[in-house]
Amino acid sequence: MTPGSATPLDALLADRRVVVCCGSGGVGKTTVSAALALRGAGLGRKVLVCTIDPARRLANAMGIARLGDRERRVPPERLTAAGVLPGGALWAMMLDTKRTFDRLVERYAPDPASRDRILANGFYQNLSNQVMGSQEYMAMEKLYELREEGGYDQIVLDTPPTKHALDFLSASRRMSEFLDGSVVKWFLRPSILAGRAGAQAVRRGTRAVAEALDRLLGLSFIKDLSEFFQAFEGLFDGFRERARRVEEVLGSAETAFVLVTSPAPWTLAEADYFRGRLTERGMSLGAVVVNRVRADYGVNGTLSAADLARVPAQLAPLVPPLVASLEAHQALARGDARRLAALRERAGPEVPVATVPDFPTDVHDLEGLMRINAHLFR
Amino acid sequence: MDLLGHRLLFVTGKGGVGKSTVAAALALAAARRGLRTLLVEMDTRSMLAEVFGTGAVGAVPVELRAGVEAVDLEPDHVAEDFLRTHLRFERVWRPILESRVWHTFYEAAPGLKELLCLGKVYRLEEEVRRYSRVRRWDLLVVDAPATGHAMGLLNVSRVASRILVGPLRRFAQRITDLVTDPERTAACIVTLAEEMPVNETLELHGRLTGKLGLKVACVILNALVRPALEGEARDRFETLRQGDVLRRGLEGALGGGPATALLDCTEAQLAREALQARYARRLRRRLRVPSVEVPWLAVPEWDLRAVEEVSHLLERGLGRVR
Numbered sequence: 202m203t204p205g206s207a208t209p210l211d212a213l214l215a216d217r218r219v220v221v222c223c224g225s226g227g228v229g230k231t232t233v234s235a236a237l238a239l240r241g242a243g244l245g246r247k248v249l250v251c252t253i254d255p256a257r258r259l260a261n262a263m264g265i266a267r268l269g270d271r272e273r274r275v276p277p278e279r280l281t282a283a284g285v286l287p288g289g290a291l292w293a294m295m296l297d298t299k300r301t302f303d304r305l306v307e308r309y310a311p312d313p314a315s316r317d318r319i320l321a322n323g324f325y326q327n328l329s330n331q332v333m334g335s336q337e338y339m340a341m342e343k344l345y346e347l348r349e350e351g352g353y354d355q356i357v358l359d360t361p362p363t364k365h366a367l368d369f370l371s372a373s374r375r376m377s378e379f380l381d382g383s384v385v386k387w388f389l390r391p392s393i394l395a396g397r398a399g400a401q402a403v404r405r406g407t408r409a410v411a412e413a414l415d416r417l418l419g420l421s422f423i424k425d426l427s428e429f430f431q432a433f434e435g436l437f438d439g440f441r442e443r444a445r446r447v448e449e450v451l452g453s454a455e456t457a458f459v460l461v462t463s464p465a466p467w468t469l470a471e472a473d474y475f476r477g478r479l480t481e482r483g484m485s486l487g488a489v490v491v492n493r494v495r496a497d498y499g500v501n502g503t504l505s506a507a508d509l510a511r512v513p514a515q516l517a518p519l520v521p522p523l524v525a526s527l528e529a530h531q532a533l534a535r536g537d538a539r540r541l542a543a544l545r546e547r548a549g550p551e552v553p554v555a556t557v558p559d560f561p562t563d564v565h566d567l568e569g570l571m572r573i574n575a576h577l578f579r
Numbered sequence: 580m581d582l583l584g585h586r587l588l589f590v591t592g593k594g595g596v597g598k599s600t601v602a603a604a605l606a607l608a609a610a611r612r613g614l615r616t617l618l619v620e621m622d623t624r625s626m627l628a629e630v631f632g633t634g635a636v637g638a639v640p641v642e643l644r645a646g647v648e649a650v651d652l653e654p655d656h657v658a659e660d661f662l663r664t665h666l667r668f669e670r671v672w673r674p675i676l677e678s679r680v681w682h683t684f685y686e687a688a689p690g691l692k693e694l695l696c697l698g699k700v701y702r703l704e705e706e707v708r709r710y711s712r713v714r715r716w717d718l719l720v721v722d723a724p725a726t727g728h729a730m731g732l733l734n735v736s737r738v739a740s741r742i743l744v745g746p747l748r749r750f751a752q753r754i755t756d757l758v759t760d761p762e763r764t765a766a767c768i769v770t771l772a773e774e775m776p777v778n779e780t781l782e783l784h785g786r787l788t789g790k791l792g793l794k795v796a797c798v799i800l801n802a803l804v805r806p807a808l809e810g811e812a813r814d815r816f817e818t819l820r821q822g823d824v825l826r827r828g829l830e831g832a833l834g835g836g837p838a839t840a841l842l843d844c845t846e847a848q849l850a851r852e853a854l855q856a857r858y859a860r861r862l863r864r865r866l867r868v869p870s871v872e873v874p875w876l877a878v879p880e881w882d883l884r885a886v887e888e889v890s891h892l893l894e895r896g897l898g899r900v901r
Contacts, residue, residue: 362728418743496847498840500836512829522808530848561848
């Protein structure tokens with residue numbers, strides 16, 4: 202492809218260091234992320250795709266079947282075999298929440314003793330392992346680390362399924378708020394550290410709050426928490442600074458958000474909501490990818506009696522079911538087309554809307570990703 | 580399997596498989612059976628109000644239709660409700676609710692929102708009618724979050740009873756008792772017959788029934804495409820497809836455009852059916868749980884009639900499972 206013929210999506214992605222694929226669950230974010238990354242590699246860039254939970258066969262195809270948070274290079278010969286032009290390179294990895302969190306602690310702990318104390322703390326283990334929100338946070342954290350240290354031209358991030366579409370955007374801030382500020386100070390009350398009930402050291406007025414919470418949560422739980430926060434104290438500055446910079450990167454011109462959706466009415470409604478929230482936060486939507494759009498076969502399927510009379514007798518019994526099936530399909534395809542047109546209208550001229558047809562087969566290899574790209578980039 | 584005979588159903592599955600619709604459809608089916616049913620949304624931007632044409636669904640149960648009410652467990656209300664219940668006196672809970680410490684703690688403390696939400700479900704299950712000991716609802720259908728978040732939600736009381744002490748620990752223990760009681764509580768996993776949803780269903784089933792000790796009553800195979808060609812027509816199609824007899828015949832009679840459209844559309848649909856059949860088989864082979872089939876419903880708009888139709892299809896599907 203020559204630079205002069207760059208497609209709208211190519212133009213968008215050309216100089217973005219970070220591409221974040223977002224959208225509601227089940228729309229194909231992971232596949233689209235991998236396809237965008239493959240495109241970048243085909244244009245000579247050094248690209249990393251960081252995915253959350255790829256289909257096993259796709260992961261195999263990219264050579265990241267083994268778990269772990271290490272980046273693995275997709276063998277160049279696989280790219281060549283799939284028809285990707287040489288010159289670029291593709292890395293892929295799966296996000297490992299626990300491991301990323303541990304690494305963060307290791308990085309910011311002031312000394313080995315505090316590091317070990319945190320890693321061994323039961324509360325931390327629950328926090329880093331199975332608690333909602335930490336996956337979103339770690340996705341952002343990993344993104345930042347890779348951007349700083351990976352040396353990639355472009356990082357494509359597949360976002361975790363969130364309950365609310367934008368949870369991951371504020372995940373860093375929420376986590377650092379939790380690990381910092383009033384809550385921690387509160388849990389670091391001298392009375393708790395001394396193991397005594399009550400709240401002598403707390404300003405008047407919060408005393409009732411303190412007592413009630415102590416009663417509710419149990420003092421020994423609060424003491425556990427308090428120990429956790431104490432161990433974390435030396436890390437706060439590092440965490441807070443990181444959270445601030447992550448938000449900065451997400452809001453900057455080097456990041457493009459690609460919203461992935463299906464043409465179903467309720468998913469599109471979610472996508473609209475997402476678009477609005479993104480704008481509210483001063484982040485700009487780069488493009489929309491509508492995945493699994495039903496093909497329009499270009500005919501209405503209605504046949505006249507004269508048409509039918511010409512069908513050879515041997516084939517005639519097949520015609521009614523074939524026509525019925527085509528008609529039903531076309532009705533759906535027209536619905537998709539109508540909603541797509543309305544979406545383009547709402548998105549405005551600056552936001553490209555690319556579509557991927559609903560393939561009747563799974564996409565599970567690099568060739569499949571290339572097939573997707575043939576539609577995305579045109 | 581008597582799915583609607585439970586007291587509490589958690590409807591979960593991968594994102595985008597139709598959980599909310601299935602949950603609403605289950606509630607309608609339960610109401611047709613004469614069960615007073617509560618549909619519980621978990622802070623979703625719910626389409627219920629729009630579909631049922633009711634006022635906004637919030638913390639207070641709204642009647643969707645005779646026999647079916649709905650609530651949406653919005654975190655701030657759940658917190659207030661929790662503090663109010665456990666601390667009783669407004670002069671005690673009000674300052675907590677309004678304090679910054681509580682606010683930040685509640686926003687960020689891992690699992691706390693989930694714990695209080697599940698706690699609210701527990702309390703709704705226990706709710707009795709005024710002036711009586713009779714339960715207010717016969718069945719609660721919870722439109723639970725997608726896989727990972729559902730695990731977080733359903734696991735939270737277990738974790739809490741391990742790390743908490745005091746009144747909250749006892750509360751968490753009682754929640755766990757309810758959630759893991761196979762007489763009262765069951766989960767249904769909704770899935771599509773596609774690669775990722777099926778894989779996720781297998782994994783989710785393992786984790787729910789394993790570590791969490793929940794009963795998974797059934798898997799609901801949603802939106803199954805209906806065969807384009809059946810029986811004799813299918814055989815004829817297969818035969819005539821050989822050697823391009825069909826294509827040439829149709830092209831000759833109808834012209835290239837319509838012939839190609841008819842054939843391509845059918846071929847694509849047959850390929851989809853084959854794929855769907857493969858994943859449905861894989862699911863059945865790997866799981867010892869009844870699977871309930873709900874056919875794909877082609878509707879232009881997702882309205883009340885569509886949800887009702889799904890509800891009848893679901894009921895028929897349930898009837899076919901022993």
